[in-house]
Amino acid sequence: MTNTATFHTCFVIASILSISLLCLSTTKASNEGFSVELIRHDHPSHSPLMNKAFGRFMRQFNEIDTAQSAITAGKGHHLMKVSFGNPPQDIYGIIDTGSDLVWAQCLPCDNCYKQINPKFDPQKSSTFKEIPCDKSKQCHQLDTAVCSSSNVCNYTYGYGGGSLTQGVLAQEAITFTSTQGQPISYNIVFGCGHNNTGTFNDQEMGLIGLGGGPISLISQLGDSIGGKKFSHCLTPFYTDPHITSKMSFGSGSEVLGDGVVSTTLVAKQDKTPYFVTLEGISVGNTLVPFNNSTQTLSKGNMFIDSGTPPIILPEDFYNRLVVEVRNQIQMEPIENDPELGPQLCYKTDKNLEGPILTAHFDGGADVELTPTQTFIPPPKDGVFCLSMTNTTSDVGIYGNFAQVNYLIGFDLDKGVVSFKQTDCTKQ
Incomplete structure (x- = not known):
C-alpha cells in the first residue's frame, strides 16, 4: 500500500464484538515486548478495501495473542481492540501491514460512515492533544499532512477503492490489553478522523497501520518495546471462533527454532x-x-x-x-x-x-x-x-x-x- 497522494491497496475486514474491558494505567519496563488476543466473530459484511473478486466472501473474526494488543479477525481480515484516551474509550481497528496511519472515527464527525459503537470523543480525554504544524516533526512524517489556518496538522489518507479518512493528527494515549490480562499504555500519534468515507461497515471504527513507515504503530513503539519487530500466527478463517490467533510486538516476538x-x-x-x-x-x-x-x-x-x-x-x-x-x-x-x-x-x-x-x-x-x-x-x-x-x-x-x-x-x-x-x- 502507498499513502494517500497515491492510494493504498488496503483490504479491510469489519466487525466488532461488544466486549468491554476496564483498562487501568500501568507501568512497564523499558524495551519489553507485549502480546494481545484477537477476537474472532463470524459476521457477513462488505469490506471497503477488498478486491471485488473476494468481496463476496463472508467475514469472520479471530483473536490474536503474544506481546500484543487485542485484535479481531474476520474471514481474511483481522481487527485489533485498543483503547484511546484517559479514561480509555474502546476502538476496534482494522489491522493492516500495508498502510501506516493509526486512526479512529472521532467526534464531531462531519461526514462519517455509520458506526454502531460510540465514536471516539476527544473532549472526554484528558490526554488528547492536537499536533501543531510549526516545528512539529510528527506532522511532517505524513506526506499528506497540511497546516490549517489555526496551525493544526490536518491529514488526508486514502486507500484502494476510494475509501479515505480526513482529520487532525493528535497525540494520545493508546492502551493494549496483553494476553496476561495487563493493560499496557503508550503515547502515540494517531489520526482523529472527522471525515471518513468509503465502503466501511458500521462495525469498523478505524484502522491500525502496521507498515514500515515512520508513523506506523510498530515504528512509533519500536524504541519502547525492544525493537521494530512483530509477529503473528493467524488461524484459518473457518476455525472455531473461540480459538484465538496471536500477535506479538517487540522483544519476544522473534520467530525462532527448527523449521524457520x-x-x-x-x-x-x-x-x-x-x-x-x-x-x-x-x-x-x-x-x-x-x-x-x-x-x-x-x-x-x-x-x-x-x-x-x-x-x-x-x-x-x-x-x-x-x-x-x-x-x-x-x-x-x-x-x-x-x-x-x-x-x-x-x-x-x-x-x-x-x-x-x-x-x-x-x-x-x-x-x-x-x-x-x-x-x-x-x-x-x-x-x-x-x-x-x-x-x-x-x-x-x-x-x-x-x-x-x-x-x-x-x-x-x-x-x-x-x-x-x-x-x-x-x-
Missing part, C-alpha cells in the same frame, strides 16, 4: 509495504516461475499484507499458475457460474484434495501452502475457490489467506521476514 525460513525485506522508496522477492510457486513438483522466459526477475516483486485476503499476482504469472493447478486436480471445475465469476472453483462433498503449492522466496525460503491456505470455501456449500486473483500491476500481494497456520515475523531492524509452519489454533 527467512527472506530479505527489499528496501524501496515507499517505506510502507513489506516488499519481498518471490521467485515462483511450485504446484506439486512443477515450478511455475514468477516471470516468463523473456523477463528478468525484479527484486521486491511482492509485498506481504495482513489487510489483503487473497494472493494477488501479475496477470501472466496468475494465468500460468492456474493452468498448472487445474492440471493437477482430478476434477472438473465449475464453469459459467455468475455468482462465482472467473475464479477457479470446485464442488465437492468433502474437503478439496488439491496439490501442495510452495512459494519460493529469495534466499531459499520455501513456504508450503496446503489447500487450507489456497482454497477458500465461499458462501455456497461444498464449493472451494482458489484464494488468488490477478492484477495488471507487475507487483503482487501475498495476502493473509496464505499466511494462516504460519508464525510470521517482521524484523524491520534486521530487514528480514521469517516463516515457521505452525498450527495457529494451538498457540
Whole structure:
C-alpha cells in the first residue's frame, strides 16, 4: 500500500464484538515486548478495501495473542481492540501491514460512515492533544499532512477503492490489553478522523497501520518495546471462533527454532509495504516461475499484507499458475457460474484434495501452502475457490489467506521476514 497522494491497496475486514474491558494505567519496563488476543466473530459484511473478486466472501473474526494488543479477525481480515484516551474509550481497528496511519472515527464527525459503537470523543480525554504544524516533526512524517489556518496538522489518507479518512493528527494515549490480562499504555500519534468515507461497515471504527513507515504503530513503539519487530500466527478463517490467533510486538516476538525460513525485506522508496522477492510457486513438483522466459526477475516483486485476503499476482504469472493447478486436480471445475465469476472453483462433498503449492522466496525460503491456505470455501456449500486473483500491476500481494497456520515475523531492524509452519489454533 502507498499513502494517500497515491492510494493504498488496503483490504479491510469489519466487525466488532461488544466486549468491554476496564483498562487501568500501568507501568512497564523499558524495551519489553507485549502480546494481545484477537477476537474472532463470524459476521457477513462488505469490506471497503477488498478486491471485488473476494468481496463476496463472508467475514469472520479471530483473536490474536503474544506481546500484543487485542485484535479481531474476520474471514481474511483481522481487527485489533485498543483503547484511546484517559479514561480509555474502546476502538476496534482494522489491522493492516500495508498502510501506516493509526486512526479512529472521532467526534464531531462531519461526514462519517455509520458506526454502531460510540465514536471516539476527544473532549472526554484528558490526554488528547492536537499536533501543531510549526516545528512539529510528527506532522511532517505524513506526506499528506497540511497546516490549517489555526496551525493544526490536518491529514488526508486514502486507500484502494476510494475509501479515505480526513482529520487532525493528535497525540494520545493508546492502551493494549496483553494476553496476561495487563493493560499496557503508550503515547502515540494517531489520526482523529472527522471525515471518513468509503465502503466501511458500521462495525469498523478505524484502522491500525502496521507498515514500515515512520508513523506506523510498530515504528512509533519500536524504541519502547525492544525493537521494530512483530509477529503473528493467524488461524484459518473457518476455525472455531473461540480459538484465538496471536500477535506479538517487540522483544519476544522473534520467530525462532527448527523449521524457520527467512527472506530479505527489499528496501524501496515507499517505506510502507513489506516488499519481498518471490521467485515462483511450485504446484506439486512443477515450478511455475514468477516471470516468463523473456523477463528478468525484479527484486521486491511482492509485498506481504495482513489487510489483503487473497494472493494477488501479475496477470501472466496468475494465468500460468492456474493452468498448472487445474492440471493437477482430478476434477472438473465449475464453469459459467455468475455468482462465482472467473475464479477457479470446485464442488465437492468433502474437503478439496488439491496439490501442495510452495512459494519460493529469495534466499531459499520455501513456504508450503496446503489447500487450507489456497482454497477458500465461499458462501455456497461444498464449493472451494482458489484464494488468488490477478492484477495488471507487475507487483503482487501475498495476502493473509496464505499466511494462516504460519508464525510470521517482521524484523524491520534486521530487514528480514521469517516463516515457521505452525498450527495457529494451538498457540
